[in-house]
Amino acid sequence: MTHWYREFFDDLYLRAYRRMEAPEQVQREVDFIVRALQLPKGTRVLDLCCGQGRHSLELARRGFQVVGVDLSEALLYAARQRAEQERLPVTFIRCDMRDIEFADEFDACINMFTSFGYLESEDEDAKVLQRVAVALKRGGKLLLDVINRDRLVRQFQAREWHAADEGWLVLEERTFDHLSGRVETLWVMVTRDGVRYERRFSVRAYTPAELRWMSERVGLRVTELLGDYDGHLYTWDSPRLIVVAVKE
Known part of the structure; x- marks a missing residue:
């Protein structure tokens, strides 16, 4: 199954996953992001595969400088509408995550809700991590949130x-x-x-060891493995696999 992600994320997807936009859930997830990455207010954040912008918008409400990138025009349209309604200064860009062209611009990058592993091969997924490494400033951090393959x-x-x-x-x-x-x-x-x-x-479910190897090949040193949005350490039975890595 190839290129399914080019058409999947449309208005039907928004209907199916509207529950993910509950304000209390979004606030909890962004609380976690800020804690896990130790983000000072005002830092510059790349929300890679931002979808309808639920994390981008909440980060902007809290005073962060946010750029959201996604391939889905339908989801970006929803994100831009909400940003305009609230007058939030978020930049949304339509782009394949392999093709981002930022260099040394961001203090942090987030990739949430299993948006990594869509592509057709491990090599294609590795290109994403390479582009993230280039986009981050030295000392910048990546938070990668995917399904827990072990569980x-x-x-x-x-x-x-x-x-x-x-x-x-x-x-x-x-x-x-x-x-x-x-x-x-x-x-x-x-x-x-x-x-x-x-x-x-179709999504590739990576193990922690595989993600560590792929990250460290491109200069992103894994510093922590977490298992949920409360910040508990990762175990086999954790609901999520959340990798925190830093650019060296």
């Missing part, structure tokens, strides 16, 4: 339902390929009237 395999759920916006339901049917390390998902959305939409997506 995924140990507690694998082949099927899961959740409620979406306006009474819609979302079904995710998953398979895991042990050779490629990829989770292949059939995503089915059913409206209140029974109309059915189907999409597929």
Whole structure:
């Protein structure tokens, strides 16, 4: 499955994951980002794969200088509308994450909600880390938030339902390929009237050791592994795998 990410993130996606935009959840996640990266107010932050801007906007509300990058025009449109409504000085840019051209500009980069691992190969994912390393100032930090592969395999759920916006339901049917390390998902959305939409997506689930090796190859030294947005240390059973790394 190639290039699925070019079409997947549209208005249907926004409906399916509207629950992620609850103010208390966004505030909790940004509290965690600020603590984990020890960010002084006013620092310059790159939100890579910013989506509809939920973290970018909250960081801007707190006085950070934020640039959000995403490939989805639909999600960026939503982000820009909200920034304009609140008069928040956030810059949103449409760009493939492999193609960002910043150099020594940012004190921190965040990549949240498993936005890493979409691409077709490990080499393509490595290009993203290379571009992040170039974009960060020396001493700048990366926070990379992805699914916990260890927990995924140990507690694998082949099927899961959740409620979406306006009474819609979302079904995710998953398979895991042990050779490629990829989770292949059939995503089915059913409206209140029974109309059915189907999409597929594929994400590489990396181990902590793999992420450390990939990061350190490009000059990003891993300093911490965390397992949730409360800042607990990573374990096999943590809900998330969150890597904190610094540019040397």
